[in-house]
Amino acid sequence: MTIDLIVKNNLCTGCGVCISEDQSHQAKMIWNNEGFLVPSLGKSSTQDKMIKVCPFAIQQKNEDELGELFLKLPETQYHDKIGYYYGLYAGYSKEFRETSSSGGIATYVFNALLEQKIVDHLFIVKEVDGQYAYQFFSNVEEITQISKTRYTPVTLEKLFQELSKVDGKVAVSGVACFVKAIRLKQMYDPVLKEKIAFIVGIICGGLKSRYYTDYLAQEAGCKSEYSHAQYRVKNKESHALDYKFSCIEKSDKRIHMVDMQSLGDMWGTGLFKSNACDFCDDVLTELADISLGDAWIKPYRMDGLGNSIIITRTEIAELIVNGNDLVLDSIDENKIIESQSGSFNHRHNGLLYRIQLYKSQGRIVPFKRERVLKKQIFLLNMIQKNRLLTREKSIYFWMKFNDRQKFNNAIKIYLYKLRFVSKWTHRLIRFIQKIKL
Ligand SMILES: Cc1cc2nc3c(=O)[nH]c(=O)nc-3n(C[C@H](O)[C@H](O)[C@H](O)COP(=O)(O)OP(=O)(O)OC[C@H]3O[C@@H](n4cnc5c(N)ncnc54)[C@H](O)[C@@H]3O)c2cc1C
Ligand code: SF4
Ligand code: SF4
Structure with a gap:
């Protein structure tokens, strides 16, 4: 299998990690006509090297083998649907939930990583000029700028281009296939294991084309160009599934909103989803240091401000979630699996x-x-x-x-x-x- 074949067969989710392995430096990420980010190769692109880090390549180590390599320890537990783990929880951050998509645990963890100097920088998805992209961030005073989930294609392309220019350690957020690509890079280059010291895994039900956001913007009443898409405007008086999409129309700066429930099921139907996601079997981001998702289970789903499910997979992650700001319940394996039953x-x-x-x-x-x-x-x-x-x-x-x-x-x-x-x-x-x- 080659990168070319992966892209032509719509098996690429645009992680961009392969770009860093192109010794000709000709490859770059571009938008394809289906609204996804994919690599564009140059004539001399070194596909034999690039394919080694692609999470969809046939010749790759799978999640079980990588889990064993990176996370298996005498003190970790194992479940064949959950992977290696220390602790399983549901709950929220008192400080960050209100300004986050779900329980605010991702923001809490990134804040702790910077405050406790476990890492020096974050590489996370953040707004820039009204759009969303991965970027470096280290300003702990303004940590809420990094909150909220963005259901639009983003790419790690710049991470490995710029990592060597950055002093100190880095923490990264990513969905399962992105995390797998990072682990493959770390497997071939152990220096990167030190440098990327922590990975926050975002549990993912599928990558949406950028047309999904265009569709939502039109449904919200936007007639021309828009910016600042907000995918999860919560309603604290209601339940967790009752949220809105909003965006700002550029021409008159008006905010437009649409009730997501009025649009029907946008996830279980597969609308606007990448073809590659139909061939992804890592439901719970098995290779991250910590995995975070929505607690779509009773009683948590009845709370409009949102609750997260949390799987700690390393000792650092376990220590971080034992901090004071969190309201957490320990839950069992069945509850974790039930929270993602549709996805399983x-x-x-x-x-x-x-x-x-x-x-x-x-x-x-x-x-x-x-x-x-x-x-x-x-x-x-x-x-x-x-x-x-x-x-x-x-x-x-x-x-x-x-x-x-x-x-x-x-x-x-x-x-x-x-x-x-x-x-x-x-x-x-x-x-x-x-x-x-
Ligand atoms: C494409 C996608 C599909 C998802 N599908 C599911 C699902 O099926 N089931 C489920 O339980 N949860 C799903 N989630 C995760 C869920 O939406 C929340 O992001 C998660 O529960 C964390 O919530 P939080 O309040 O702790 O995050 P917050 O504190 O709001 O922080 C969110 C963090 O995620 C990072 N981020 C935002 N967008 C992206 C992105 N596209 N890629 C990588 N990092 C990003 C931000 O930088 C930030 O650090 C999905 C997320 C994405 C991006
Ligand atoms: S490594 Fe990532 S960007 Fe490159 S082909 Fe594979 S999925 Fe796509
Ligand atoms: S469903 Fe799987 S393949 Fe698709 S974006 Fe999410 S983690 Fe990647």
């Missing part, structure tokens, strides 16, 4: 079917961990088939229309079919289970 159902249980389908169509798929591949009943596979189609069509229709009304009209039939198949499949499964009892 799709990413693990449907993976074998998606791989077989793609292979039967002559399409390339990455090599996946054997142990997560499961057969499931025909009807559940039909949900997968409809979801794959809905994902593909959503990007196609947005490229065609770039208009929310026309898009909604065109995608309606695919969403209807997906809902219909899902509803009747689950009813039938419940019925069969009942008569078996």
Whole structure:
């Protein structure tokens, strides 16, 4: 497999780590026509070197092997869905929750890393000129500037270009495939293990094309260029799923908002998602020092300000979350898995079917961990088939229309079919289970 093949087969999530391995320095990250960041190669780009750090390359070590290398210790526990860990929690930061996307734990952890001088700099996703990109940051006084989740493509391209120019240690935030790419780099160059001293893993249900934000902006009533997209404007009087999207229209500086619940399910349907995410089996960011996600479980999901689930995987992470500012409950493995049950159902249980389908169509798929591949009943596979189609069509229709009304009209039939198949499949499964009892 080559970088070229990864990109041509839409198996790239734009981590940008391969760029640092191009000895010709010709490769760079660009936007493709589907609204994702991908590498553009030069004539002399050293693809044989670049592919070594790609999280989707067939010839790579998998998450189990890397987990063993980086996180396995006599004192860590192991669960085959969670990976290596010290502690499992749900809760929030008293100081940072209100200004964060979920429980504010990511901001809390980054603040602690700087304050306790465990690292000297952060490489995190932050607003610049109304848009979002990874950048270095070290101003602990203004730590809330780095808060909030951005559901738009970003890339680590600059991290390895600039790391050697930065004095001291660095902490990075990243979704699972980005974290895997960093671990691969560290595996080949142990100096980087010292330099990138801590990784905050952002639990991820899928990478959205930048067209997703364009769609939300139009739904919010923006008619022209916009900036400062806010993906999770919380409602503290309500429950955690009740949040809004907002953005600022550049022409008149007006803030536009849309209630996310009014748009239906934007995640379980696969709308605007990268194809590569359908071949990702790391649900809980298994290779980070700490993994953070939303606590989509009772009673936490009833709290409009949000709660996080937290998996500490290293001793430093465990020490940091035992600080005073956090309100935390210890929870068990089942609760952690339940909080991401939709993601496990799709990413693990449907993976074998998606791989077989793609292979039967002559399409390339990455090599996946054997142990997560499961057969499931025909009807559940039909949900997968409809979801794959809905994902593909959503990007196609947005490229065609770039208009929310026309898009909604065109995608309606695919969403209807997906809902219909899902509803009747689950009813039938419940019925069969009942008569078996
Ligand atoms: C694409 C995407 C999909 C997600 N899907 C899920 C999901 O399915 N289930 C779930 O439980 N949680 C998901 N999350 C994580 C969730 O939205 C919260 O980010 C997480 O719970 C941390 O919340 P917090 O309040 O602790 O973060 P905050 O304190 O608000 O801080 C957020 C941190 O994330 C960093 N960040 C923001 N955007 C990105 C980005 N795109 N890539 C890397 N780092 C970033 C910021 O720099 C900041 O440090 C997803 C996040 C992303 C980016
Ligand atoms: S290393 Fe990252 S940017 Fe490069 S091809 Fe792989 S996923 Fe894409
Ligand atoms: S779902 Fe997996 S492959 Fe997709 S962006 Fe998230 S971590 Fe990367």
